[in-house]
Amino acid sequence: MPTPPLRQTEIVRPWNGWPAGPQKTLRVWRSADSLPQPLPGETFLPFGLGRSLSDVCLNPDGTLLRTPAMDRLLAFDETHGVIRCEAGVTLRQLLEFLTPRGWFLPTTPGTSQVTVGGAIANDVHGKDHHRNGSFGCHVTRLELLRSDGRRIECSPDTQGGLFLATIGGLGLTGLITWAEFRLKRMPSPWLNVESVRFGSLEEWRRVAQEDGAWEYTVAWLDGTRAPFPGLHIRGNFAASAPASYRMRRDAALTVPCDAPGWLLQPWLIGAFNRLKLLGQPAAVKKGRQDFQSFFYPLDQIGNWSRLYGRRGYLQYQFAAPHEHAMGLLQRVLETAIASRQPAYLVVLKTLGSAASAGLLSFPMPGLTAAIDFPNLGKPTLELFGRFDEMVRDAKGRLYPAKDPRMPAAMFRDGYPEWREFSRHVDPAFSSGFWRRVVGNTP
Amino acid sequence: MSKTAIIFGATSLIAEHTARLLAAEGWELVLVGRNRQALQVVASHVRLTGCAPVHELHGDATDMDSLPQLVESANQLLGRLDLALIAWGCFFPNPDARQIQEMERINHVATTALAKLLGQALAQQRGGTLAVLSSVAGDVLRPANYSYGSTKAALDADLQELRQTLAPCGVRVLTIKPGRVETPLTACVPRSPFSATPAATAAGICRAIQSKQDVVYLPGWLRAVFFVLRSLPKGLVKRLRF
Numbered sequence: 001m002p003t004p005p006l007r008q009t010e011i012v013r014p015w016n017g018w019p020a021g022p023q024k025t026l027r028v029w030r031s032a033d034s035l036p037q038p039l040p041g042e043t044f045l046p047f048g049l050g051r052s053l054s055d056v057c058l059n060p061d062g063t064l065l066r067t068p069a070m071d072r073l074l075a076f077d078e079t080h081g082v083i084r085c086e087a088g089v090t091l092r093q094l095l096e097f098l099t100p101r102g103w104f105l106p107t108t109p110g111t112s113q114v115t116v117g118g119a120i121a122n123d124v125h126g127k128d129h130h131r132n133g134s135f136g137c138h139v140t141r142l143e144l145l146r147s148d149g150r151r152i153e154c155s156p157d158t159q160g161g162l163f164l165a166t167i168g169g170l171g172l173t174g175l176i177t178w179a180e181f182r183l184k185r186m187p188s189p190w191l192n193v194e195s196v197r198f199g200s201l202e203e204w205r206r207v208a209q210e211d212g213a214w215e216y217t218v219a220w221l222d223g224t225r226a227p228f229p230g231l232h233i234r235g236n237f238a239a240s241a242p243a244s245y246r247m248r249r250d251a252a253l254t255v256p257c258d259a260p261g262w263l264l265q266p267w268l269i270g271a272f273n274r275l276k277l278l279g280q281p282a283a284v285k286k287g288r289q290d291f292q293s294f295f296y297p298l299d300q301i302g303n304w305s306r307l308y309g310r311r312g313y314l315q316y317q318f319a320a321p322h323e324h325a326m327g328l329l330q331r332v333l334e335t336a337i338a339s340r341q342p343a344y345l346v347v348l349k350t351l352g353s354a355a356s357a358g359l360l361s362f363p364m365p366g367l368t369a370a371i372d373f374p375n376l377g378k379p380t381l382e383l384f385g386r387f388d389e390m391v392r393d394a395k396g397r398l399y400p401a402k403d404p405r406m407p408a409a410m411f412r413d414g415y416p417e418w419r420e421f422s423r424h425v426d427p428a429f430s431s432g433f434w435r436r437v438v439g440n441t442p
Numbered sequence: 443m444s445k446t447a448i449i450f451g452a453t454s455l456i457a458e459h460t461a462r463l464l465a466a467e468g469w470e471l472v473l474v475g476r477n478r479q480a481l482q483v484v485a486s487h488v489r490l491t492g493c494a495p496v497h498e499l500h501g502d503a504t505d506m507d508s509l510p511q512l513v514e515s516a517n518q519l520l521g522r523l524d525l526a527l528i529a530w531g532c533f534f535p536n537p538d539a540r541q542i543q544e545m546e547r548i549n550h551v552a553t554t555a556l557a558k559l560l561g562q563a564l565a566q567q568r569g570g571t572l573a574v575l576s577s578v579a580g581d582v583l584r585p586a587n588y589s590y591g592s593t594k595a596a597l598d599a600d601l602q603e604l605r606q607t608l609a610p611c612g613v614r615v616l617t618i619k620p621g622r623v624e625t626p627l628t629a630c631v632p633r634s635p636f637s638a639t640p641a642a643t644a645a646g647i648c649r650a651i652q653s654k655q656d657v658v659y660l661p662g663w664l665r666a667v668f669f670v671l672r673s674l675p676k677g678l679v680k681r682l683r684f
């Protein structure tokens with residue numbers, strides 16, 4: 001008789017460092033492996049690289065299914081640009097394989113250190129959402145492994161309901177073992193980049209209206225002072241390659257442990273960001289950047305979130321429809337200043353009208369803002385509570401991947417299809433997030 | 443002309459990562475495994491990312507009867523062989539009699555039998571490397587590795603004999619001794635904070651293949667650790683809890 005798989009105990013932290021704690025874990029070594037029988041009362045949750053900033057990737061009192069060994073490429077159609085791989089394959093790994101062959105990810109989040117499974121389960125979006133939609137829009141099929149041992153191949157045409165639930169499904173519909181998705185042609189590893197300085201939110205809106213010809217756009221702004229100046233950055237892949245390109249190693253520098261609390265003083269972060277924003281005196285700067293510097297500037301430093309210390313940081317990310325988004329952003333930033341927890345870094349992206357890929361997908365046509373705050377505990381949570389009201393009034397919603405404290409009501413209001421979704425949840429799968437927002441509601 | 447290698451137990455995670463690295467350097471490979479589906483998946487990745495042909499050979503080489511046939515098929519596929527790697531292994535914590543027997547059969551008997559056969563083939567072509575995955579567990583026998591350690595110790599002894607036999611024919615026998623690696627083999631015992639990744643271990647194996655060493659520890663500093671542990675008086679070792 002084979003030895004039953006041992007549940008290991010590991011300290012697991014989400015990327016933002018909070019809430020961290022010991023967790024039971026099991027490794028799934030290959031996509032063809034079966035899941036062990038859950039112990040009485042035990043629930044499972046897949047875990048990719050833990051790059052979420054919330055408890056969507058945690059399952060306290062349950063067991064995490066870790067997938068680092070499920071990292072195999074299964075098939076690649078070089079003519080049509082379609083790849084099939086195991087769900088633990090990282091975007092970094094894909095870039096190493098694809099970019100020398102002239103292909104790129106269909107869309108990408110701001111870090112390449114995420115798994116394909118994680119990218120699907122959070123239906124991640126990138127700087128090109130207005131053009132290309134979210135990651136889930138490009139998935140053609142995937143296989144789910146359910147706790148009852150069934151393997152279900154899902155695509156928009158077969159098992160469509162389960163497919164829609166799994167895109168953005170927060171790991172709750174079962175373990176994605178492999179996925180197939182469409183790629184994007186990459187004419188060269190370089191991008192033509194333009195960065196435009198703006199002095200206020202109003203000015204940003206005008207600048208962003210001229211984005212028509214740009215595939216990738218993002219704005220960084222300084223939330224510490226009204227009227228909120230910043231930089232609007234946009235890029236397009238350059239048509240031809242000047243020279244061959246070798247990808248740089250990630251995490252060339254790594255933060256070894258949590259920084260002491262005094263290190264990352266708010267004024268220091270502020271000074272850093274201002275340097276970044278004001279470091280560009282010209283109103284418009286044009287240049288060329290390789291795709292790593294453009295898409296993943298922070299991947300060079302491993303574990304940088306540990307600079308925030310033991311309590312980590314919290315990100316508040318909302319999406320709201322165009323007509324309310326600017327007013328909402330203004331109110332949120334002003335409230336933060338008034339409560340002496342100014343937002344040092346705000347990242348804005350335009351969300352396009354591409355149909356949302358999954359039942360619980362975060363993007364909606366409009367705007368999304370991601371705002372970083374050091375985690376001061378209660379004061380920060382209270383502040384977020386006030387933001388919640390504003391987001392609800394603006395008919396917006398919060399990003400589960402970024403929110404370890406989202407109240408149940410915010411989730412249910414923001415994602416009215418959650419009831420439909422919950423019918424597809426695997427009875428033996430759960431997460432800290434899911435228990436918080438749904439509790440024991442049938 | 444590209445170099446050629448055959449890997450037995452190619453579905454082992456350590457072997458799989460070694461195959462990836464070799465293929466990326468342009469080695470032509472024959473991957474042998476008993477689980478056809480797992481072998482296909484391993485091979486598909488190696489084939490996509492590597493830059494030389496990758497062949498699959500399905501069969502259980504630990505089964506004495508099918509062994510000669512497998513080696514023959516491999517010969518036909520590759521012709522000259524630069525490297526043969528045996529990677530399979532099995533481990534049971536607190537084994538019962540049957541499990542002790544199984545570890546002995548896989549880790550020692552089948553491995554040595556295959557090593558001899560491959561050694562002869564390499565000797566006939568007068569050169570090549572025979573690399574075998576053993577373990578540091580063979581160096582110091584301790585309760586946590588009850589019986590597993592002794593199967594690897596026996597394997598080490600057989601490999602030493604083989605090394606002497608084959609040296610005059612220009613064949614090198616490389617004994618690879620990893621410490622704890624994070625693979626399915628050891629998933630049944632609590633994690634160690636010192637575990638290496640299969641990728642790092644594979645990188646060490648590839649370096650060792652290029653070198654002239656006979657016995658390699660992975661990571662390298664384990665050589666010193668186990669030298670000290672081996673030199674301790676037995677009476678003291680008896681009282682150590684590790």
Ligand SMILES: Cc1cc2nc3c(=O)[nH]c(=O)nc-3n(C[C@H](O)[C@H](O)[C@H](O)COP(=O)(O)OP(=O)(O)OC[C@H]3O[C@@H](n4cnc5c(N)ncnc54)[C@H](O)[C@@H]3O)c2cc1C
Pocket residue numbers: 015045046047048049050051052053056057067087088108109110111113114115116117118119120121122123124125126127169170171172174175176177298401
């Ligand atoms: C620096 C940084 C920048 C970021 N930028 C963006 C951005 O621009 N846009 C954006 O959308 N997000 C962004 N994120 C968030 C990140 O992209 C997502 O949280 C992503 O899902 C993390 O992937 P992961 O592999 O680490 O998954 P984890 O965080 O480990 O897990 C995320 C979810 O995926 C599920 N999951 C993982 N593997 C599987 C599987 N095999 N089967 C089923 N479910 C699975 C988990 O259960 C969990 O619910 C950013 C994060 C960081 C740290």
Ligand SMILES: NC(=O)c1ccc[n+]([C@@H]2O[C@H](COP(=O)([O-])OP(=O)(O)OC[C@H]3O[C@@H](n4cnc5c(N)ncnc54)[C@H](OP(=O)(O)O)[C@@H]3O)[C@@H](O)[C@H]2O)c1
Pocket residue numbers: 451452453454455456457475476477480502504529530531532548575576577578619620621622623624625626627628
């Ligand atoms: N992991 C460690 O900590 C560690 C440390 C030191 C040395 N090693 C050694 O490294 C080698 C590779 O192990 P690994 O860590 O990569 O483990 P692994 O991934 O679990 O691989 C084990 C391999 O052995 C094969 N195998 C197991 N039982 C078998 C049997 N009864 N008959 C035939 N084949 C069998 C498996 O084939 P299937 O896929 O068909 O099951 C698989 O190819 C082993 O020799 C091991 O002793 C490992």
